[in-house]
Amino acid sequence: MHQRIGHRLRLLLLSNSRNPGGGWLDHAEGEIRDFLGAAGATPRAPLLFLPFAAVSMSFDAYTAMARQRFAKMGYALVGAHRAGPAAARAAGGFVAGGGNTFRLLHEMRRRGWLERVARELRRGRPYLGWSAGANLACPTIRTTNDMPVIEPASLAAMGLLGFQLNPHYTERTLPRHGGESRDQRIAEFHVLNPRLPVLGLREGSLLRLEGGRLELRLGPGARLFRAGRKPRDLKPGASLAGLR
Amino acid sequence: MHQRIGHRLRLLLLSNSRNPGGGWLDHAEGEIRDFLGAAGATPRAPLLFLPFAAVSMSFDAYTAMARQRFAKMGYALVGAHRAGPAAARAAGGFVAGGGNTFRLLHEMRRRGWLERVARELRRGRPYLGWSAGANLACPTIRTTNDMPVIEPASLAAMGLLGFQLNPHYTERTLPRHGGESRDQRIAEFHVLNPRLPVLGLREGSLLRLEGGRLELRLGPGARLFRAGRKPRDLKPGASLAGLR
Numbered sequence: 001m002h003q004r005i006g007h008r009l010r011l012l013l014l015s016n017s018r019n020p021g022g023g024w025l026d027h028a029e030g031e032i033r034d035f036l037g038a039a040g041a042t043p044r045a046p047l048l049f050l051p052f053a054a055v056s057m058s059f060d061a062y063t064a065m066a067r068q069r070f071a072k073m074g075y076a077l078v079g080a081h082r083a084g085p086a087a088a089r090a091a092g093g094f095v096a097g098g099g100n101t102f103r104l105l106h107e108m109r110r111r112g113w114l115e116r117v118a119r120e121l122r123r124g125r126p127y128l129g130w131s132a133g134a135n136l137a138c139p140t141i142r143t144t145n146d147m148p149v150i151e152p153a154s155l156a157a158m159g160l161l162g163f164q165l166n167p168h169y170t171e172r173t174l175p176r177h178g179g180e181s182r183d184q185r186i187a188e189f190h191v192l193n194p195r196l197p198v199l200g201l202r203e204g205s206l207l208r209l210e211g212g213r214l215e216l217r218l219g220p221g222a223r224l225f226r227a228g229r230k231p232r233d234l235k236p237g238a239s240l241a242g243l244r
Numbered sequence: 245m246h247q248r249i250g251h252r253l254r255l256l257l258l259s260n261s262r263n264p265g266g267g268w269l270d271h272a273e274g275e276i277r278d279f280l281g282a283a284g285a286t287p288r289a290p291l292l293f294l295p296f297a298a299v300s301m302s303f304d305a306y307t308a309m310a311r312q313r314f315a316k317m318g319y320a321l322v323g324a325h326r327a328g329p330a331a332a333r334a335a336g337g338f339v340a341g342g343g344n345t346f347r348l349l350h351e352m353r354r355r356g357w358l359e360r361v362a363r364e365l366r367r368g369r370p371y372l373g374w375s376a377g378a379n380l381a382c383p384t385i386r387t388t389n390d391m392p393v394i395e396p397a398s399l400a401a402m403g404l405l406g407f408q409l410n411p412h413y414t415e416r417t418l419p420r421h422g423g424e425s426r427d428q429r430i431a432e433f434h435v436l437n438p439r440l441p442v443l444g445l446r447e448g449s450l451l452r453l454e455g456g457r458l459e460l461r462l463g464p465g466a467r468l469f470r471a472g473r474k475p476r477d478l479k480p481g482a483s484l485a486g487l488r
Contacts (some may be wrong), residue, residue: 018422019422020420055436056428065257084316085388100432103432105480110400115452140395141391143391145391147430148386148399149435150386154395159302168422172418173418174416177414178263178447179389180390184300185393188299188393189391189393190392193393201421203421217305
């Protein structure tokens with residue numbers, strides 16, 4: 001399961017799409033422009049938007065919303081649900097929106113995009129994902145926070161990273177509520193999956209991978225969990241050298 | 245998926261095992277004794293304990309904990325992980341402890357208990373489950389709150405009820421946190437599974453099924469969700485006539 005990170009991979013993985021009181025993707029706009037802009041050729045070919053995490057809104061509506069937001073940043077974008085498989089090769093890059101991770105994975109696999117997109121990413125095409133879209137880059141979606149409202153044939157995801165992300169990470173819990181804390185859930189993950197580190201990405205923060213270099217950027221940072229070790233809080237700029 | 249509830253089914257399904265500040269199963273002890281006591285023959289043959297939702301503790305440790313707690317109420321109990329398949333027929337009843345629902349279902353199916361226990365329940369043997377153990381009685385575990393730390397071959401569960409439970413239900417959310425509310429998650433479930441009502445069982449409350457009669461008892465009650473309708477708050481004693 002531990003794949004060596006390809007030096008060609010270019011990923012920007014956000015914990016969330018909206019900070020409290022802020023507009024959609026506003027907190028990360030500078031990072032997104034820097035990441036996609038640096039791609040050189042990228043802005044010329046439209047980005048392929050993967051709207052499949054949407055449940056309460058249609059894929060068309062989600063794509064329209066994303067098209068408008070990315071147009072504001074100067075990027076053209078088309079929806080994968082309306083595109084043929086050749087669109088993966090032609091895409092300037094890929095954008096996977098948040099929503100329900102089980103649905104995203106289910107539709108990505110069922111429609112044949114999962115392998116196709118992963119292949120283009122290994123060739124160096126940039127990938128931007130938030131929340132469910134960030135989970136999709138991991139070996140599996142076993143550290144999602146979502147409800148399993150649909151049943152993918154497998155929980156295996158794109159496997160571009162050798163560790164798991166937990167988006168929307170927080171150590172806070174509801175007072176006088178008996179449900180498990182996020183830390184307890186991740187500890188359970190580690191009992192059954194001891195080899196995979198889990199990076200709990202706090203809201204407002206993101207991970208950028210480029211040239212084999214993994215960087216934690218923006219916001220409050222992350223908490224790194226490894227089986228049998230004490231969790232470690234990391235601030236943006238902290239070394240992620242141990243992660244691959 | 246809508247099975248008619250058998251008149252023989254005897255279920256006691258708890259949202260949670262411990263109220264804030266209380267001891268383990270203390271809040272429901274009266275209900276448990278009333279339910280298992282009323283079984284007549286039940287206290288004579290040991291109860292079969294299904295410890296498979298445990299992740300951070302061993303099945304032996306979980307069973308020892310349950311054995312001690314049930315002994316205090318006058319019931320003998322043996323762990324299913326140490327018993328042969330004949331134990332299902334001989335059991336005075338079944339107790340499914342909480343923990344991780346994915347693990348519970350995975351082990352129940354893998355070890356051959358899922359069908360065997362369901363069969364005995366259809367014959368009238370009593371079943372007590374809390375949290376993950378309550379999810380197990382439903383058509384699927386698609387309304388669990390747990391992290392999918394392990395991948396069961398299918399999310400289909402015992403299918404004894406024609407609706408879904410969401411244990412630990414609360415409408416509360418963490419302030420300034422972007423994760424979905426429970427109501428949003430259940431709304432997503434209904435987009436993809438419109439025929440199955442979801443009963444959000446609040447902590448402290450339980451559901452009792454006996455003689456074809458479904459009762460909401462104890463604690464603050466539940467919220468009933470149906471696709472396309474406004475959620476409805478129910479107090480203990482409210483009619484559940486529409487549910488089967």
